[in-house]
Amino acid sequence: xxxxxxxxxxxxxxxxxxxxxxxxxxxxxxxxxxxxxxxxxxxxxxxxxxxxxxxxxxxxxxxxxxxxxxxxxxxxxxxxxxxxxxxxxxxxxxxxxxxxxxxxxxxxxxxxxxxxxxxxxxxxxxxxxxxxxxxxxxxxxxxxxxxxxxxxxxxxxxxxxxxxxxxxxxxxxxxxxxxxxxxxxxxxxxxxxxxxxxxxxxxxxxxxxxxxx
Numbered sequence: 001x002x003x004x005x006x007x008x009x010x011x012x013x014x015x016x017x018x019x020x021x022x023x024x025x026x027x028x029x030x031x032x033x034x035x036x037x038x039x040x041x042x043x044x045x046x047x048x049x050x051x052x053x054x055x056x057x058x059x060x061x062x063x064x065x066x067x068x069x070x071x072x073x074x075x076x077x078x079x080x081x082x083x084x085x086x087x088x089x090x091x092x093x094x095x096x097x098x099x100x101x102x103x104x105x106x107x108x109x110x111x112x113x114x115x116x117x118x119x120x121x122x123x124x125x126x127x128x129x130x131x132x133x134x135x136x137x138x139x140x141x142x143x144x145x146x147x148x149x150x151x152x153x154x155x156x157x158x159x160x161x162x163x164x165x166x167x168x169x170x171x172x173x174x175x176x177x178x179x180x181x182x183x184x185x186x187x188x189x190x191x192x193x194x195x196x197x198x199x200x201x202x203x204x205x206x207x208x209x210x211x212x213x
Contacts, residue, residue, distance in 0.1 A: 050075065055074060067197075073195060082191075087157070092122075092153075104118050104190040119133045165182060
């Protein structure tokens with residue numbers, strides 16, 4: 001009788017364990033994404049929804065290219081929501097890499113580099129630092145990766161997902177960096193995506209912006 005009771009207790013425990021495990025897995029669902037904007041540059045024209053802050057941005061053979069924009073971004077003037085996901089492809093032709101883009105930018109009163117945004121910098125500072133930053137690229141609380149080595153002439157697939165104060169940055173399908181913001185940037189002030197570049201021969205393609213629900 002005692003052995004039977006022990007077996008029954010073990011069965012009950014395992015059933016409860018797997019129920020909890022499956023329930024926990026079910027809570028970690030992918031967020032619902034609604035496509036808001038998509039552009040692949042194949043028509044060769046930057047429409048009126050784009051604002052060039054003064055960089056050398058142009059479309060060449062269906063790709064957005066820049067060599068020396070000096071942080072004069074190409075800004076999408078269609079506002080995006082506070083909770084947003086962005087996907088794009090980007091490539092650097094330089095050994096130092098140093099390619100970047102921004103979300104939640106403020107295009108009023110100056111350049112996004114100065115007025116503020118979340119910046120996503122891959123291989124910045126001569127390939128030494130990759131980071132997510134808030135407002136200022138040099139902010140002391142930025143999250144960094146100083147170990148991963150990146151390659152030139154490789155099309156990196158980027159995905160950024162922001163929900164509340166949590167930002168996740170995926171590179172080539174793998175979670176790369178996570179940023180927790182206790183005072184998240186939000187519309188109407190901070191609501192714009194932009195392509196950015198300092199002095200790197202780079203290309204961008206296949207931009208998609210989603211609402212996260």
